Amino acid sequence: MPKISGWSLIRFYTILVYAFMFAPIVVVVVLSFNPEQFGSFPMKGFSFRWFIKLAQNQTILIAFKNSLILGSLTAVVSTAVGIMASMAFVRYNFPGKNTLNTLLLAPIMIPEVILGVALLLFIRWLQQPKSFALLVIGHVVLTLPYVLLIVQARLGGIKKEYEEAAQSLGANGLQTFKEVTLPLLTPAILAGMLFSFTISFDDITATLFWATAQNQTVPVKIFGMLRNSISPEINALGTVMIVLTIATPLLAGYLSRKLSRGS
Amino acid sequence: MENKSTSPAVQLKGVYKRFGKVVAVQKMDLDFEEGSLVTLLGPSGCGKTTILRMIAGLEAPTEGEIYIKGKRVNDIPIHKRNLGMIFQNYALFPHKTIFDNVAFGLKYRNVAKGEMQAKVTKALEMVRLPGVEGRMPSQLSGGQQQRIAMARAIVIEPDVLLMDEPLSALDENLREEMRREIDNLQQMLGVTTLFVTHDQREALSMSDKIVVMKDGLKQQEGSPEEVYNYPRNHFVSDFLGHSNFFGGVIAGLEDEGVSVKLQDGNEFRVEHPGDWANNAAVELVIRAQKFELTYLDEAPPEPDMNTFDGTIKDRSYMGGEVSYFVELESGTMVHVIGIAKLTPFKKGEKIRLHVAPRHCGLLQKDKAGGDARPAK
DSSP states (O other): OOSOOHHHHHHHHHHHHHHHHHHHHHHHHHHTTOOSSSOOSSOOOOOOHHHHHHHHOHHHHHHHHHHHHHHHHHHHHHHHHHHHHHHHHHHOOOTTHHHHHHHHHGGGTSOHHHHHHHHHHHHHHTTOOOOHHHHHHHHHHHHHHHHHHHHHHHHHHSOHHHHHHHHHTTOOHHHHIIIIIHHHHHHHHHHHHHHHHHHHHHOOHHHHHHOOSSSOOHHHHHHHHHHHOOOHHHHHHHHHHHHHHHHHHHHHHHHHHHHHHHO | OOOTTTSOSEEEEEEEEEETTEEEEEEEEEEEOTTOEEEEEOOTTSSHHHHHHHHHTSSOOSEEEEEETTEEOTTSOGGGSOEEEEOTTOOOOTTSOHHHHHHHHHHTTTOOHHHHHHHHHHHHHHTTOTTOTTSOGGGSOHHHHHHHHHHHHHTTOOSEEEEESTTTTSOHHHHHHHHHHHHHHHHHHTOEEEEEESOHHHHHHHOSEEEEEETTEEEEEEOHHHHHHSOSSHHHHHHSSOEEEEEEEEEEEETTEEEEEETTSOEEEEOOOSOOOTTOEEEEEEEGGGOEEEOTTSOOSSSSOEEEEEEEEEEEEOSSEEEEEEEETTSOEEEEEEEOOSSOOOTTOEEEEEEOGGGEEEEEHHHHHOTTSOOO
16 A cells, blocks of 8 residues: 555645635536526536626615725725824833723624624614714724734834934934835735725625615625525626635735836 | 034933833933044943934933033934934835935935935945945845945934944944944044944944943943053953953052952062052953963063963964963963964963063952942
């Protein structure tokens, strides 16, 4: 028995893990090109029928628009707040610093269901209606920890001497931040925005509590469609989402590399 | 400009710095003469960098006052102090070209575009790196980066140049070259400079004044020759070079010096200025480089030396010089550093040890042990 070594077992096991993770996704993508109403293998032909139907579905298009706006807003707000908080945590000392930092990171550990209900109750207590703003606030809470972790790590790696050198040369605090700190933070800022966008774009658990009939996001919409029937449209929508969530970071990575080479 | 006539370029008056319970700097009074190069020398954690950072405005003194060109700067933020800073790790802005790095300080000084160009070109010429304007810092070697950092600091014509261990990150060979270059540049520009280092060779070779520090306290202040030849206490003489310390008492006063009797019974003739009383407890200090070794049958190198016989117990060859540990017949160990001859002494060899009375230093016993207390 020369061939069955420990390594070949590990290799086999690894392949199984990958198959387990990616096979469902592959099935969704493949079935989205299936012309039949009920998916079965082998497929009888190839068509864009469900994509076309998808493009004509007004409610899905609205949900898509909502998701895009929500994701972008979340990314911008989360990153702006995250940069400021990170500056405070990494560059300054104040009482309660560690506690405050842990509190801001807590949403990673707290189950989303609880976050969803909690924010909803809070809004009720304030006697405010559910709104798009609630969704933005909620998603900022969800994504802020990731931005904080990324930006803080990067900021910790930017030596204080750069800022001190700029100040010694006559730049005040704001000029130093603009001329030195911010440009050096750019990769972390891009990564943070990307993370926020994809997390927001993907989120369902908490969003289910916060969304209204007018403010549906794509995942919430899919969830609703699944309750009624299993339409192949969902496969097509899934494919679009997969392409989008993979393409965005790739594009961002490509752009940032191109940008840094250009400067 | 300000009253330049009498006031020193930089002045510290009774400066203390505490970080919580830790006292980083205490009772510091310093005067920097206009155009001079002052070195703060001491082991790490002695407070030398803290002093530099207080002058820069990166730390605020807990107590005391700091003046730059006669003006109290305690409440003036760093960006309004007109300083040039040089860091150990260069701290060039990695995302800016060399031109933008050097021109950085000029942007905040209302310098016209054309003038800026000319100033940057001139600064790069001064550090002997013309034509690198378009490159990025990462494309330059460590030594070149430190030169650009120099150019960036001097182009703004600072009142004071602050250098924090600027040579530590460089290779041994490059360090010597950069040291001379900084020295030349400083003299050419005549800019008052504070140089912080733990390297005694750097301090001795380029300073107008050395301030030796330990535990936040000034131990001694003076010209390199003064500090090296007449150390005020045990710490200073130990830190500047390899010294031998022997406890003893004054056994006799002579015309030109004193006779010191060590605990092992050996007597040394010592020429060291100062008022010495008979039977006073003293510490005899002799630098390892000041001894001369000969074979037993050789004539002494010069007359009237303190001469003892001993055995080489250990030696390490260091190229240009050889470090020996010699055991005298009384059992006392002596550290000797000698110029390496073609045939260095071997381990176990019987030799004769000579040291001239003028090379023997004396410290009062109370000063010898009291180097951590405030120096008067």
